[in-house]
Amino acid sequence: xxxxxxKNFNEILDMGGHGIYVWSVYLIGIxxxxxxxxxxxxxxxxxxxxxxxxxxxx
Amino acid sequence: xxxxxWGLLFAPQDAVQGNSYRIIFLHVPSVIFAELVYFFMAxxxxxxxxxxxxxxxxxxxxAAPIGAMITFIGLFSGSIWGIPTWGTWWQWDARxxxxxxxxxxxLGILTLHGSFSNLEKADRLxxxxxxxxxxxxxxxxxxxxxxxxxxxxxxxxVSGSSSIDPSMLYPLFISVIGLGFTLISLGIxxxxxxxxxxxxxxxxxxxxx
Numbered sequence: 001x002x003x004x005x006x007k008n009f010n011e012i013l014d015m016g017g018h019g020i021y022v023w024s025v026y027l028i029g030i031x032x033x034x035x036x037x038x039x040x041x042x043x044x045x046x047x048x049x050x051x052x053x054x055x056x057x058x
Numbered sequence: 059x060x061x062x063x064w065g066l067l068f069a070p071q072d073a074v075q076g077n078s079y080r081i082i083f084l085h086v087p088s089v090i091f092a093e094l095v096y097f098f099m100a101x102x103x104x105x106x107x108x109x110x111x112x113x114x115x116x117x118x119x120x121a122a123p124i125g126a127m128i129t130f131i132g133l134f135s136g137s138i139w140g141i142p143t144w145g146t147w148w149q150w151d152a153r154x155x156x157x158x159x160x161x162x163x164x165l166g167i168l169t170l171h172g173s174f175s176n177l178e179k180a181d182r183l184x185x186x187x188x189x190x191x192x193x194x195x196x197x198x199x200x201x202x203x204x205x206x207x208x209x210x211x212x213x214x215x216v217s218g219s220s221s222i223d224p225s226m227l228y229p230l231f232i233s234v235i236g237l238g239f240t241l242i243s244l245g246i247x248x249x250x251x252x253x254x255x256x257x258x259x260x261x262x263x264x265x266x267x
Binding site: 021022024025026028029032033036037039040041043044046047048050051054 | 080081084085088123124127130131134135138139141142240244247248250251252254255258
């Protein structure tokens with residue numbers, strides 16, 4: 001079960017000709033997830049900044 | 059991450075599909091959560107409509123973009139998987155179509171909420187739309203059994219035996235749990251900013267920062 005299915009790095013990239021599909025899916029998927037985390041963090045910062053500004057003015 | 063490494067590098071080749079089946083470790087978890095996120099929103103919508111819980115509506119609003127995101131990942135990973143496997147990237151097959159409807163529902167919920175300037179009214183109507191849309195979930199679930207389609211029926215079941223080998227099932231299981239935690243933390247982050255922005259005029263919010 002823990003034997004690697006591939007012999008070397010090139011085989012991992014190629015995956016018997018299907019590598020392009022597999023890796024593009026993972027690349028785009030991870031990218032989307034990472035971007036949504038960044039957006040969420042940015043939003044928190046923006047709101048906190050707004051509230052701080054309001055606090056300072058009142 | 060562990061599930062993916064295991065699934066991508068160590069699990070054996072599928073007898074029929076070769077290596078392209080490795081997309082499963084992203085595809086299956088994401089569509090599972092596409093439905094679970096909607097289910098979560100439906101529970102919140104019920105809470106909002108019945109008990110007028112304000113927070114429930116905030117949670118729907120923060121969860122909907124995440125649901126749309128994960129449904130999109132499920133759809134596009136499925137369609138890229140379809141190219142080498144089915145020879146086509148898109149089919150108007152029952153499961154694919156119903157999942158597309160789910161994606162459109164998520165976007166519709168966000169658009170509806172955005173189109174009202176009265177936020178309380180927007181919350182209420184959004185909850186109603188979420189409840190209406192919940193009929194789609196069992197349709198997605200059962201679509202592969204009701205209609206004979208290109209999409210294969212489920213090969214994993216919670217109860218009883220699965221038709222998938224343990225060496226593929228374990229990494230898949232870990233991938234599902236991993237993506238679950240990832241989405242929960244994303245949900246906490248985005249609901250935090252949304253709750254703050256909705257309650258920014260309250261005293262606790264100005265004390266919070």
